[in-house]
Each structure stands twice: as structure tokens, then as C-alpha cells.
Amino acid sequence: MLKLGQITLDMPFFQAPLSGYTDGAMCSLSRKFGAPLTFAGVALAKSVIHPAVRKKLINSPDSYTRPVGAQILGSEPKVMAAAAVELEKIGYDIIDLNFACPVPKVLRRGRGGFLMQKPDIVKQIYQQVRNEVKCPVTIKLRAGFDSSRESKDNLMQICADADDATVDAVTIHGRTVTQRYSKKANWLIIADIKKIFPRLTVIGSGDLLSGQTAFEAFNASGVDGVLIARGAIGNPWIFEELRALFEGRGTITAPTIAEQGAIMLEHFEMISKSRPAGKAVGYFRKFAASYCKRHRQRKQAQADLMAATTSQQVISAIEKWY
Numbered sequence: 482m483l484k485l486g487q488i489t490l491d492m493p494f495f496q497a498p499l500s501g502y503t504d505g506a507m508c509s510l511s512r513k514f515g516a517p518l519t520f521a522g523v524a525l526a527k528s529v530i531h532p533a534v535r536k537k538l539i540n541s542p543d544s545y546t547r548p549v550g551a552q553i554l555g556s557e558p559k560v561m562a563a564a565a566v567e568l569e570k571i572g573y574d575i576i577d578l579n580f581a582c583p584v585p586k587v588l589r590r591g592r593g594g595f596l597m598q599k600p601d602i603v604k605q606i607y608q609q610v611r612n613e614v615k616c617p618v619t620i621k622l623r624a625g626f627d628s629s630r631e632s633k634d635n636l637m638q639i640c641a642d643a644d645d646a647t648v649d650a651v652t653i654h655g656r657t658v659t660q661r662y663s664k665k666a667n668w669l670i671i672a673d674i675k676k677i678f679p680r681l682t683v684i685g686s687g688d689l690l691s692g693q694t695a696f697e698a699f700n701a702s703g704v705d706g707v708l709i710a711r712g713a714i715g716n717p718w719i720f721e722e723l724r725a726l727f728e729g730r731g732t733i734t735a736p737t738i739a740e741q742g743a744i745m746l747e748h749f750e751m752i753s754k755s756r757p758a759g760k761a762v763g764y765f766r767k768f769a770a771s772y773c774k775r776h777r778q779r780k781q782a783q784a785d786l787m788a789a790t791t792s793q794q795v796i797s798a799i800e801k802w803y
């Protein structure tokens with residue numbers, strides 16, 4: 482079980498926000514295979530508060546299987562709070578505040594991971610958001626801005642401030658902002674935070690690419706929950722594996738090739754329903770590349786799927802290889 486404010490999940494894991502991936506199609510497959518909660522991709526708070534931009538850019542939570550969380554990015558407490566209000570109003574169940582994004586353009590604008598250097602602003606943002614919405618509010622951090630002493634102190638400060646129960650959970654990706662995705666995630670820092678702040682609900686993130694790895698990281702670190710990110714792309718079965726491990730059923734049988742093909746077709750069909758035909762084929766490629774990782778003839782299967790330029794070719798390639 483995992484309690485995020487007034488929402489209780491029956492399992493201590495959920496699907497991460499992954500920009501460019503976590504639309505209704507991917508999230509509904511994650512839910513189908515056992516994720517108790519998913520997140521849509523990050524949205525810029527400034528865009529969310531503009532009605533016209535919001536309509537164009539923000540998916541309705543109805544395109545997801547609830548509960549579904551929204552994540553926002555921004556630097557001004559007022560704007561972040563106003564965006565949170567709008568997202569709660571349209572039906573998102575949880576608001577997560579992104580202080581983790583390492584993209585240079587985001588950092589230059591003083592948003593995302595940049596704020597790991599500004600504990601005071603982080604606190605002002607979540608306090609204002611907390612005051613304006615009733616739903617659970619969580620924050621997403623990195624293990625510091627960089628590897629300096631000062632960064633470690635800032636991380637500790639942010640967690641100490643968050644320990645006053647204003648936020649319902651803190652997710653920590655065990656890499657620093659400047660590391661982006663290089664090197665291994667540092668789970669010792671995540672475990673330390675949980676030890677130092679036992680009352681804080683801590684969710685660990687980083688390198689959880691299989692059910693077994695996530696289960697072991699959960700047990701070894703003492704965190705309250707784990708976040709499944711890249712491990713869920715083209716691999717909704719990770720949630721089924723995790724559920725079995727947490728329920729004490731051990732390792733389950735991997736999906737057969739035919740089962741994998743059926744899910745790929747279902748995924749492509751959902752994508753095709755929500756996008757123009759020309760766009761669906763290109764958008765599906767990144768998922769197809771991940772699905773193919775399980776295939777014994779990965780290279781050949783992937784090559785055919787990448788070469789497909791029409792919906793019929795995608796379907797034929799899946800039918801041929803699966």
C-alpha cells in the first residue's frame with residue numbers, strides 16, 4: 482500500500498510522467514497490467530493557465546484511466562498555484578511539481594532542476610499550490626543540482642522543509658541535475674533521505690528497468706514506493722511482474738510472443754484513434770523499438786517496424802514478427 486494524501490494505492494509503485502510518452506494509450510496499458518496510478522507528461526504552468534493553450538496542449542484526464550496525476554513545471558509560485566487549480570478543476574487526481582527536469586532550456590529559465598538550488602522558492606511554490614488545491618500534492622526532485630557539498634545541503638533543506646507534511650510525497654531521482662542520465666542512479670542518497678526523514682513519504686526513482694530491480698531497490702532502500710519510468714516504455718508487463726513480486730507470487734511467466742504482438746496492436750490502435758494517421762505511425766516507432774527488445778530476432782523485427790510508413794504496414798510488420 483502507498484498513501485499519497487487522501488489517495489491510497491494498493492501497491493507501492495506507479496508509472497512516472499515521461500514527456501512525449503505518457504499519453505492515454507501508454508497509461509491505459511500500464512493500468513491494465515497493474516499500475517495503480519499513472520502520470521501524464523509534464524506541462525508548463527504558464528501554458529496551463531491560458532484557456533486556449535490549455536485546450537490545445539493538455540489532455541483531458543478522461544483520456545486516462547483514473548486516478549491520473551498531472552505534473553507542472555514553472556518558477557513562479559503564483560503561476561504554479563493557478564495552474565494546479567486548473568488541472569484539479571478539469572479532473573486530475575494528483576498534482577506533482579517538477580523540480581527535476583535537467584533540460585538546458587528549462588534550467589536557463591529558472592525552472593525544473595534549476596530550483597534544486599533554491600530551497601526557499603521550492604517551499605514557496607508547494608505552499609502556494611497546497612493552499613489552492615485539495616488533491617494530493619507531491620514534488621519531484623533530483624539527488625541535488627550537482628555533486629557539490631552545497632547541493633547536498635540544498636537537497637537536505639528541501640526535504641527538511643517538506644517534512645512538515647505540506648507535501649504528500651517526495652519523489653527523488655537518484656541522479657543530480659548536471660548528471661542528467663549519465664552514470665548509475667545513487668540509491669544510497671535516496672535511502673539516506675528516508676532514514677533521516679522517516680515521516681516523509683519517499684518515492685525512489687532511477688534505473689528501475691525490470692520488476693525484479695524495482696522490487697529489490699524498494700526492499701534495500703526502505704522507501705515508501707518506487708517510480709517506474711523508462712522500464713515501462715513498450716513494457717507494460719513490468720507492472721504485472723511487480724504486482725506478483727509484492728504479492729509474494731514470485732517471478733511470473735514472461736508474455737508469449739503472441740501476447741506481446743496483441744498488446745502492440747492494441748497500443749497502436751489506441752494511438753491511431755487519438756492522432757491523425759500520418760502522425761500515429763511515426764509516434765508509435767519509439768514504443769515499437771522498446772517492444773522489440775524482448776524479441777529474439779530484435780534487429781530484424783525492429784527494422785521492419787521502423788521502415789513502416791503506413792498504418793497497414795505497421796500492422797503487417799507486427800503480424801509478421803509476432
Ligand SMILES: Cc1cc2nc3c(=O)[nH]c(=O)nc-3n(C[C@H](O)[C@H](O)[C@H](O)COP(=O)(O)O)c2cc1C
Binds near residue numbers: 501522582690
Ligand atoms: C523520455 C523521458 C521523459 C521524461 N519525462 C519526465 C517528465 O515529464 N517529468 C519528470 O518528472 N520526469 C521525467 N523523466 C524522468 C523519469 O520520470 C525518471 O525519474 C527517470 O527516467 C529515472 O528513472 P529510470 O532510470 O527508471 O528511467 C523522463 C525521463 C525520460 C527518459
